[in-house]
Amino acid sequence: MLYEINEKAIKLENEGKKIIKLNIGDPDLETPHEIVEAAYGAMKKGKTKYSSAYGEKNLREKLARVHGVSAKNVVITPGSKWGVFATMNLLLKDGGNVVIPTPYWTAYGLSAKAIGAEIRLLKTKMESKWRVDLEAFERLIDKNTRMVILNNPNNPTSKVMDDDRINGIVQIANEKRISVLSDEVYSDISFVETRSILDCEGDHVMVTGFSKMFNMTGWRIGYVVANREFIDRIAKLNQITFSNVPVFIQEAALKALEMHDELTKEIKSEYQKRANVACETLAKSGLEFTKPDAPFYVFPRRRGLDSERFALDLLDKGVAVAPGSSFGDYREHFRISLTAPRNDIATALDRICEAIG
């Protein structure tokens, strides 16, 4: 449903309608021009050829230094989404199941389905501040469980897991010998400290990307950090599918890393303001929600809401949001992505509150 709404929003835009798109996590903020210039410079230098399926040496080395690993533990992918798909494909294609705490990012479920893997959902609730129940997690694991997906900060709740909870999950995963796939795509711009899987015990997989950190969604570049053998297997899959991320895009990413501190600070500050604006309006309208710990989302609830119907009707009012059902069993919720200028967010929130009555 999430993707259907997005394709419909694009269609309406192509027909000339103005849609405030709060349905996907695509920042309105532009990619910084220094990054654009780095890509252009690389193109002009002829960096437009096939290259390594692992990614460029200089970028891998730089990322290795950031994460305190070897360059051999890093592979460049077309977005973090590819990292998720590739990891699931490699770990699950011969059977086995995956535990996914909900609410969860649509792509995890769709990928698992495309691979033919069994999904075991581990429900968390707003009432418990979206905390994972460790005992429930342990009960879901059986001899066919291969992995658990953590998404920290979480999409769609923008909640950050506390350290104890992560440690608890990792301890169970290690005992049961299952892999943690940790999607940390929002961690560098989180409003609060987040714990990386790379700082935990055990042999796990971290995926992340440049999209959210650097306003580079449409560039399609991310990376995976894992043990060397696993990185080799992903590179082999890269080689037979898309070959390599364009080198000029990797050069742009290298430039982005140079600007990391300055840029993430700016992004954090802007989204904190947007989150405050949104929370104020939502609170007034009587919607239930938890305050986001990170960009980009708020995931409010109205008892009795059919969010699919609501999202479709809202599209005709020029606002796109994502129905809660796209993230698991959350029909009464919907996700607002704060990826628009503050005045657009204010307009959209007014229309949302009006529509919800």
Next chain:
Amino acid sequence: MLYEINEKAIKLENEGKKIIKLNIGDPDLETPHEIVEAAYGAMKKGKTKYSSAYGEKNLREKLARVHGVSAKNVVITPGSKWGVFATMNLLLKDGGNVVIPTPYWTAYGLSAKAIGAEIRLLKTKMESKWRVDLEAFERLIDKNTRMVILNNPNNPTSKVMDDDRINGIVQIANEKRISVLSDEVYSDISFVETRSILDCEGDHVMVTGFSKMFNMTGWRIGYVVANREFIDRIAKLNQITFSNVPVFIQEAALKALEMHDELTKEIKSEYQKRANVACETLAKSGLEFTKPDAPFYVFPRRRGLDSERFALDLLDKGVAVAPGSSFGDYREHFRISLTAPRNDIATALDRICEAIG
């Protein structure tokens, strides 16, 4: 072995060695600067966001006009390779086998293996000018056969199939209700006329890309033409794996299409000259080969040759070629990619002839 040699060649280059890389089909010719400027212009206009998993409307419409189909029959992919992988994945993931004439492009076999599909090789020989035996093709098909892959012009032989042979294959495929996946990535720069699967009877799949036609290998952009339902399925796979090809790359491709006639004429003429140079030297050295009908390859044979050993040893002499074993049961052959300036090709051919004794 093909990719191992490529990664080794890149490693040697990173160590400062000069390698004449005739091992992969990556043209030395630069991407025309108009195409680079089109990408840059699009980036500066902010075309750096998520977009449709089908590809941009204007590009799909333009390609639809080129092929005489509807835009709904076109999906944009990160290279033709993705089109091949996606098609094989969708047609073969639930079991079934694929017939592939050999010699064949390495990626077909690796993709089939990654998907877990059975491969049925249909051997063609230099002695028969690499012609497919229609009766042998028919005998290979059983009730589990889902598809046959045509690669016309062929990699690694650079031979073009005659129309009768294509019609014969398509007729058998239609009778047996199997899909033809036609990889036509070299057809627009072929020295001779080639017949597209889109001009044949039946419901088949055409994949191609901008890499070879426009010296855009590292940009990773191609497309698939098929029936609408199949295009929808590929777009769904795109959505859960890499999201979309960067829009600025799609804008570059649109520019490339404007330059199509002029550019393909230039490329054809240059590769025809290179092919002539290569054929002359190879003929003198007593190697057996067929003359290429298209860019980029020559696929010579020396009786008794162990081409894997030969390719590895040759790398130490600063020349990379691809062993014949990477393309099927062709250990005595090796593939020379004429994707280097003519004087480099001449130097490399001298070293090859010297090494082969």
